[in-house]
Amino acid sequence: MTREIPDIVIGRLPIYLRELIRLTEDEGKINTSSHELGKRLGISSAQIRKDLSHFGEFGKQGTGYHIHYLVEQLREILQLTKEWDVAVVGAGYLGHALAHYHGFEHRGFRISWIFDSDPEKIGQQMDQLIVQDVSQLEKVVSENHIKVAIIAVPASHAQEITNRLVTVGVRSILSYAPIHLTVPSGVEISYSDPVIQLQRMTYYL
Amino acid sequence: MTREIPDIVIGRLPIYLRELIRLTEDEGKINTSSHELGKRLGISSAQIRKDLSHFGEFGKQGTGYHIHYLVEQLREILQLTKEWDVAVVGAGYLGHALAHYHGFEHRGFRISWIFDSDPEKIGQQMDQLIVQDVSQLEKVVSENHIKVAIIAVPASHAQEITNRLVTVGVRSILSYAPIHLTVPSGVEISYSDPVIQLQRMTYYL
DNA sequence: TTAAAATTGTGAAAACTTACACGAATAAGT
DNA sequence: ACTTATTCGTGTAAGTTTTCACAATTTTAA
Numbered sequence: 001m002t003r004e005i006p007d008i009v010i011g012r013l014p015i016y017l018r019e020l021i022r023l024t025e026d027e028g029k030i031n032t033s034s035h036e037l038g039k040r041l042g043i044s045s046a047q048i049r050k051d052l053s054h055f056g057e058f059g060k061q062g063t064g065y066h067i068h069y070l071v072e073q074l075r076e077i078l079q080l081t082k083e084w085d086v087a088v089v090g091a092g093y094l095g096h097a098l099a100h101y102h103g104f105e106h107r108g109f110r111i112s113w114i115f116d117s118d119p120e121k122i123g124q125q126m127d128q129l130i131v132q133d134v135s136q137l138e139k140v141v142s143e144n145h146i147k148v149a150i151i152a153v154p155a156s157h158a159q160e161i162t163n164r165l166v167t168v169g170v171r172s173i174l175s176y177a178p179i180h181l182t183v184p185s186g187v188e189i190s191y192s193d194p195v196i197q198l199q200r201m202t203y204y205l
Numbered sequence: 206m207t208r209e210i211p212d213i214v215i216g217r218l219p220i221y222l223r224e225l226i227r228l229t230e231d232e233g234k235i236n237t238s239s240h241e242l243g244k245r246l247g248i249s250s251a252q253i254r255k256d257l258s259h260f261g262e263f264g265k266q267g268t269g270y271h272i273h274y275l276v277e278q279l280r281e282i283l284q285l286t287k288e289w290d291v292a293v294v295g296a297g298y299l300g301h302a303l304a305h306y307h308g309f310e311h312r313g314f315r316i317s318w319i320f321d322s323d324p325e326k327i328g329q330q331m332d333q334l335i336v337q338d339v340s341q342l343e344k345v346v347s348e349n350h351i352k353v354a355i356i357a358v359p360a361s362h363a364q365e366i367t368n369r370l371v372t373v374g375v376r377s378i379l380s381y382a383p384i385h386l387t388v389p390s391g392v393e394i395s396y397s398d399p400v401i402q403l404q405r406m407t408y409y410l
Numbered sequence: 411t412t413a414a415a416a417t418t419g420t421g422a423a424a425a426c427t428t429a430c431a432c433g434a435a436t437a438a439g440t
Numbered sequence: 441a442c443t444t445a446t447t448c449g450t451g452t453a454a455g456t457t458t459t460c461a462c463a464a465t466t467t468t469a470a
Contacts, residue, residue, distance in 0.1 A: 008427070014404035019385060033447060041385050045447090046429060053449055061448045062436030079407045086403070093302035098399070100298045103383055107400045108407065147410055148403060172406035174399055178308055180224060180246050188406040192397050194303070194379055195312045198291070198353060199219035201377035201393040202284045202313065205352055213457070238417060250417090251459060258419055266418045267466030 009051045015041060016048065017074045024067050033064030080108035087141055087170070089161050090152030091116035091124070091131045094176055098150060099126040109148065113140055137161075142168040151175040162189075214256045220246060221253065222279045229272050238269030285313035292346055292375070294366050295357030296321035296329070296336045299381055303355060304331040314353065318345055342366075347373040356380040367394075 019041055023029045034045035034052075052058055058073055059065045075081050086109050088098050099114050114126055115134040124131045132140060140146070149170045151158055158177035165173060171187050178193040224246055228234045239250035239257075257263055263278055264270045280286050291314050293303050304319050319331055320339040329336045337345060345351070354375045356363055363382035370378060376392050383398045 006426075010408045011405050013408070014401045015385070017404070018383065018398075018401065022384070035447075042387075044429070046431095046450095047427090049447090049449060050428080057449070059448050060436070061434065062438095062446055064447060077408065078404050079410055080404060084403075084407060093298075093305045097298035097302045101399075103398075103400060107404070109400065109403055148407070150399070171410055172403065174402050174406075178223065179227070180220070182247075188409050190402040190406060192399065192402065193223075193308075194306075194355070194397065195308060195314065196219045196223065197379050197395040197397065198289075198314055198377065199222070199283050199285060199312070200216050201379075201395060202289060202353070203215045203218070203282065204393050205284055205289075205376055211456075240417080249459070251461095252457090254417095254419060255458080262419070264418050265466070266464065267416055267468090269417060 005054050009054055012043070012047075012051055013074055013078055016051075017071065017078070017080075020067050020071050020074070024071070029067060031064050032067055034059070036064070075108075078108070082108075083110045084108060084148045085110055085112040085144060085146050087113040087115065087137075087146050087149045087165075088152055089115045089134065089137065089149060089165070090154075091118075091121045091126060092152065094152040096126055098152060099129055111150075112144070113146070115140075134161075137164055138168045141165065141170060146170060148172045149174075151177055151181075153177060155179040210259045214259055217248070217252075217256055218279055218283055220248075221256075222276060222283070222285075225272050225276050225279070229276070234272060236269050237272055239264070241269075280313075283313070288313060288315045289353045290315055290317040290349060290351050292318040292320065292342075292351050292354045292370075293357055294320045294339065294342065294354060294370070295359075296323075296326045296331060297357065299357040301331055303357060304334055316355075317349070318351070320345075339366075342369055343373045346370065346375060351375060353377045354379075356382055356386075358382060360384040 016037065019037060023032055034048040038045040038048050055077055056073065058070050088095050088111055091114050095114055095116070099111055104111055111129065113132060114129050115132045115137055116122060117134045121131045122133045147170060149165050151161055151173060153161055155177045158175060158179055159181055162173060162181045162183060166183060166187055173183065173187065173189045174192065175181055175189060176192050178195060181189055183189050221242065224242060228237055239253040243250040243253050260282055261278070263275050293300050293316055296319050300319055304316060309316055316334065318337060319334050320337045320342055321327060322339045326336045327338045352375060354370050356366055356378060358366055360382045363380060363384055364386055367378060367386045367388060371388060371392055378388065378392065378394045379397065380386055380394060381397050383400060386394055388394050
């Protein structure tokens with residue numbers, strides 16, 4: 001037992017979580033089934049059941065899943081029962097958009113800090129935050145035990161910022177820089193480059 | 206022959222393309238090998254060779270790949286030899302960031318239109334563009350034969366905008382709305398929800 | 411000229427992921 | 441009370457993807 005759970009399974013859990021919350025909060029549903037959830041997400045019901053079975057038995061034959069209970073279980077599994085403080089590095093247009101985006105709230109994250117190197121931007125207010133000097137990055141991140149960061153700097157600075165973040169304890173990084181980043185094992189990295197996504201789709205046009 | 210090429214292979218081609226361009230433009234390299242490319246991307250050399258072998262024989266034993274030639278081949282495969290006009294729907298902070306981002310240039314895309322429904326925003330200039338009334342969406346998209354769009358509207362409007370885009374011929378959609386969208390077959394969709402990405406990583410913390 | 415090193419493309423094996431299909435449990439309907 | 445519907449969890453089969461390993465070719469070096 002205690003088998004390693006495939007990354008691909010972990011990757012689907014947040015999708016299930018998001019749809020389950022939509023199902024209760026927007027549509028007032030109390031229960032759902034693997035079939036209903038799968039139909040809404042374009043995923044087979046068998047896959048949803050198999051994925052969840054890695055973690056326990058959350059459903060009931062004949063009835064399906066009690067949404068509130070399943071949501072709580074998924075939150076536990078994904079460690080979303082507390083809110084993670086997130087540092088954003090880069091206060092350009094993208095950093096600005098991230099600072100103003102309220103979609104992090106109630107989903108496990110709070111953008112707590114934003115950094116930039118431009119003296120024009122340092123001290124400026126962005127939503128609830130004040131842009132910090134990136135020279136304070138190490139100090140702030142280590143003092144506040146920040147584990148999660150978002151990189152919104154140009155490609156030319158992304159690897160250096162990554163190295164600095166990792167050195168002071170950051171272990172989950174979402175990067176918007178259009179470049180592959182090297183991180184030590186034990187550090188998770190995820191990329192978002194809109195061009196890569198568009199290029200994949202133009203193949204099928 | 207003429208076997209269907211796996212989606213997962215198509216998905217890696219843009220990554221290879223991006224790194225190859227970096228290799229020539231930033232580092233002045235003329236040739237590379239599957240081993241070098243793989244090492245830089247954290248992908249096995251065998252996988253790179255196997256992926257490329259779906260489309261032809263682009264390398265030379267003993268030497269590896271001529272980067273310029275391989276880049277041109279990948280651009281052909283991904284249909285990036287022309288520039289695709291892209292419509293952005295939603296001129297909030299995110300639409301603003303997309304309009305000002307110059308990373309689309311030389312990579313096969315040009316943000317050509319941006320739409321919003323807010324009268325305060327319509328007519329405003331964003332980088333080179335003027336925000337258009339979303340009521341003109343169908344007219345503009347069909348008249349300009351736009352095939353690629355980016356959705357940057359709230360979740361509550363994303364499905365409606367998607368439907369309208371698809372109706373007038375859009376076939377590749379990148380959505381930043383935190384919601385699963387339903388599209389007819391033949392339409393490609395790709396999602397970018399930072400929270401989903403962060404939630405996947407917190408599992409490992 | 412010959413030997414050693416580098417590198418490709420690929421068939422086959424291994425590993426991984428998804429889909430099928432069914433027993434068991436529950437709920438709904440007659 | 442009995443029958444029919446639903447739905448879960450899961451062992452197994454099928455399908456997909458990655459890795460291995462090697463013949464063939466080219467380059468480099470002695």
